[in-house]
Each structure stands twice: as C-alpha cells, then as structure tokens.
Amino acid sequence: MGRLSGKVAIITGAASGVGKEDALLMAREGAQVVLTDLNEEAGREVAKTIGDAALFVRHDIACEDDWKNVVKATQDKFGGVDVLVNNAAILAYGTIESTTLELWQKIQRINSDGYFLGCRYGLEAMKARPSGSIINMSSIAGIGGQSSFCAYSASKAAVAGLTRSVAAHCRAQLYRIRCNSIHPDGIATPMVFNLNRDNKAGSGYVREKDPKQLQARFAQPQDIANVVLFLASDESKFINGAELRVDNGYLMWAD
C-alpha cells in the first residue's frame, strides 16, 4: 500500500519542475493523478510516463471555466477529488519602481486569482469525499518580500492569506478538508533557469552568482515533492493552515 493509495490528486503546472515531480511521486505512492498545465505537449508526456493512473487536462489556472472542466474530467475519470496541489505560477523581475500595472495584473491573475479558483472548486469537489487536502505553493517571497520580485511577492503573500482563510473556514464548518502552504527558497527548475535576466531590475539576485550560495539556496524539486506528499497524505491529518518554509533556514539569522 502506498502512502496515497485510494486518493485522487489534481496537480497544476505538472508539465515541469516541482509539479512534474509531485505527480511522479504521488503516482508512485498509489494516487491517481490529474496533471494540468498550459504546456500540453510536456504535460501529456509526463502523464504517459505514469500510465493508466494519470490523466492530462489542458488548463489555464486563471480561467474559471477551465477549473470547472478539470474538476469534471477528474470526477468522470477517477470518481472524485481528494487532493489539490495549486502549483502552477509565473515569475518575472520587477521592483516597485519598474513593475508596470500590466505586469502586476498579469502576475496576480495567474498566481493569486488562479489559486483562489483552485481553492473554490477544489473544496467544493472534496466535500463529497471522506477527507481532503489543498496544498498551495507559495514562496519565501510571500513571507519576506523580495525587492526584485514585487508583483510575485505580493501574489505569494496573497496565497498565504488565502490558505489561512480556507483552513479556518474548513475548521469552522467541520469539513475534513485541510489547506496548507509551502514556502520554498530557490528550487532548481526551469522557472529560475529560464528567467529573463535582461529584465533584471534589482540587485536581490546577486546571490545566485556565488556557487556556495547556490548550493545553500537551491532545493531540488524532489525536496519539495516530499513535503507535498506528506501534506497530501493522512499522516498530516491534523496540520491545517500551516505555512511550511522549505528554505534551509534562509529567513533565520545567525548572531
């Protein structure tokens, strides 16, 4: 028996990076997994690797109709939804002085609105099941605030607040549904490797030029997937509304 046997999980942004690793690990632990992404080709490829226990659905997390479609496709194929990993997001440079309203709104629409929609439709579907777990990918940027990523930091702080509100609601309603957020520092994924350095507008990312800092800062996708697995499983059934930092102590200080 795997740690997620009998559970059905939706993972957004599962074509790449952390979401891909989440899907592979959760399937290995016995879950049936629905992988969603804008990137159809890569998403279908990951689902193919997993086999019959996986379904890929094209999905823009900022689109409400797409969410309805993803939940329906999951229920039709696997009978319900027990776990939702709100993972897909975008990242772009921009300080408070260089971020345009257009960039700000684009990032909030995906990273914040998209997570609200996920919680809304995920929760609704989970109410029909014995228990549920919503896992929201935030960032240390959502706790500390990063100068180089103004809109992203705000969107990730919104995710943390949303998580706490959903958790409190589920507790008050006596739903057996939990909602927690994960706050990593850097993770070695295309999100950071493909970041457009030409747009760099601040000095916050100088640390990535130092190899020692790189080693201390960058988790592997598996390091995050292990935490997602724990929060998805019943092993964490009394953890609700938590903000789990996975940052190798980045927000601590030595004195």
Ligand SMILES: NC(=O)c1ccc[n+]([C@@H]2O[C@H](COP(=O)([O-])OP(=O)(O)OC[C@H]3O[C@@H](n4cnc5c(N)ncnc54)[C@H](O)[C@@H]3O)[C@@H](O)[C@H]2O)c1
């Ligand atoms: N990589 C890091 O350093 C880091 C650090 C902290 C937090 N995070 C968070 O971890 C999560 C996963 O990031 P990653 O590093 O694996 O990124 P990634 O860029 O490798 O993967 C993100 C995936 O989301 C998809 N996506 C983007 N916009 C979408 C949309 N509107 N609808 C559906 N899919 C969409 C992309 O196609 C991509 O496949 C994100 O929430 C990110 O903010 C990442």
